Amino acid sequence: DAGVIQSPRHEVTEMGQEVTLRCKPISGHDYLFWYRQTMMRGLELLIYFNNNVPIDDSGMPEDRFSAKMPNASFSTLKIQPSEPRDSAVYFCASTSGGRRMYYGYTFGSGTRLTVV
């Protein structure tokens, strides 16, 4: 089991550019979560999917953020246009419906985004 795989590990981009973060959940997991970590706000849930369907996107900061899950093995988080305040570490996590409550959520290594 390779775990949750996120790419890229680091991303530096200029303000106004489009940024796409990618996540491959653990095979067989039917829940996928996107979190953002900043010093000011800590770890906050942005959006999560169940069986590829977005369930709750109330944490998405604004229309510049969008997330998709076209299939069970891939999800993207897109920021367009990016702003310096979007600089953060973005984590993807996955779990299965029953396993979730017994073993928690498995997190990827995160993508450190810097917008200059």
Added chain:
Amino acid sequence: AQKVTQAQTEISVVEKEDVTLDCVYETRDTTYYLFWYKQPPSGELVFLIRRNSFDEQNEISGRYSWNFQKSTSSFNFTITASQVVDSAVYFCALSEAKGGGNKLTFGTGTQLKVEL
């Protein structure tokens, strides 16, 4: 709404000392789950333990132990004979079975520094 409070921002101890990290939570659900995660300097989030609201048994795993008390809404984490490798940020988290859906809400974390 669910909420997790970790009042200790930073703790410094000398190796081999015992240390307790506090966690207080708020929830309206009668069924909920509590978690602890470790975030070492490398940045990944590592699952440590999950507790159900209906299971108040304390748990010990090696040098780690957890004390869950529903009466005080606390889920404290103790490291016995701390080691330098324990230096990390530790997060307490809560997931409600009903009211919060499947969201995992994190506390603000406690930075533990273990020095020689």
